[in-house]
Amino acid sequence: DIQMTQSPSTLSASVGDRVTITCRASQSISTWLAWYQQKPGKAPKLLIYKASTLQNGVPSGFSGSGSGTDFTLTISSLQPDDFATYYCQQYSAYPYTFGPGTKLELK
Amino acid sequence: EVQLAESGGGLVQPGGSLRLSCTASGSTFSTSYMSWVRQAPGKGLEWVSVIYSDERKHYADSVKGRFTIFRDNSKNTVYLQMDSLRVEDTAVYYCANCEGWFGPWGQGALVTVSS
Numbered sequence: 001d002i003q004m005t006q007s008p009s010t011l012s013a014s015v016g017d018r019v020t021i022t023c024r025a026s027q028s029i030s031t032w033l034a035w036y037q038q039k040p041g042k043a044p045k046l047l048i049y050k051a052s053t054l055q056n057g058v059p060s061g062f063s064g065s066g067s068g069t070d071f072t073l074t075i076s077s078l079q080p081d082d083f084a085t086y087y088c089q090q091y092s093a094y095p096y097t098f099g100p101g102t103k104l105e106l107k
Numbered sequence: 108e109v110q111l112a113e114s115g116g117g118l119v120q121p122g123g124s125l126r127l128s129c130t131a132s133g134s135t136f137s138t139s140y141m142s143w144v145r146q147a148p149g150k151g152l153e154w155v156s157v158i159y160s161d162e163r164k165h166y167a168d169s170v171k172g173r174f175t176i177f178r179d180n181s182k183n184t185v186y187l188q189m190d191s192l193r194v195e196d197t198a199v200y201y202c203a204n205c206e207g208w209f210g211p212w213g214q215g216a217l218v219t220v221s222s
Contacts, residue, residue, distance in 0.1 A: 044201075
């Protein structure tokens, strides 16, 4: 199975900050990577697929990059609505696997 | 956009069975790949199963042989039949459209396995 790791596990930041979350795969997954945002008690929301393609309706302040084993999710200027938990997910091979999540909290 | 709604969650004893349903709005269901993803209380996301439009299926090792995914295109519904349930199957179960990535998602159905 392809293992996914994320860092940091928790990130404290302020409104207006630029933040970056890192995701690493245990083997190359090309660009078969997605990012999700989840708020407490809610279903995850797709943000980015194919490593860097923004889902329709997602604010342009979100961006993704990377290929192979190393990926990043960047929020250019944090908004109050962005404080949530973020997950990466590989779909290069079954079983599809998620990273453990990064909780973005208000400093 | 397609909307998904799960139903069928509840409390079941270890060793018991439960069937989840996920009904989709929209006319493209029959060509859609559909997945189930679960989230144990306070934990991360775990992919469970996928069914293709041609009925091919894949399962996570943790549920293989116990869970069955199937679909009824006439009802725009995908199901997850869960047998031989274990305490560790306790989770919110989400259905989602699957293109490799998942989206949109349903609101989730809570399954609690406890005696």
